[in-house]
Amino acid sequence: MQLSTQQKQIAGEHLAKLLKARIAFHHSGLSYGARAGVIEPLAKAGQLRVVVATMGLAAGINFSLRSVALAGESYRRDQAEQLLKPDEIMQMFGRAGVAGWMRPGSCSSRRTNCGF
Secondary structure (H helix, E strand, O other): OOOOHHHHHHHOHHHHHHHHOOEEEEOOOOOHHHHHHHHHHHHHOOOOOEEEEOHHHHHHOOOOEOEEEEOOOEEEEOOEEEEOOHHHHHHHHOOEOOOOOOOOOEEEEOOOOOOO
């Protein structure tokens, strides 16, 4: 994938290199410009094959992904380990195949029991 000069500057060298291969990461430590100005529009346009993300992507962005894989059952917040709640898991899985945007998506988890 070709990135514009501006997208490369906003994303930074490491992320821009991944984006060329249609791979991205998304978390609150990235600049707003990288998240909202580069990664999210590319994901929304279906230009990315893989997006590794925290819960922030699932909770705040309205677009569909073909598949969602849940890699863990907890996350860190304020130095404490928080277990994922069923509604948080459903919100993440809800990004797969959003109605009207693409055909049904798929979800997977390393665990066989996600707590719901």
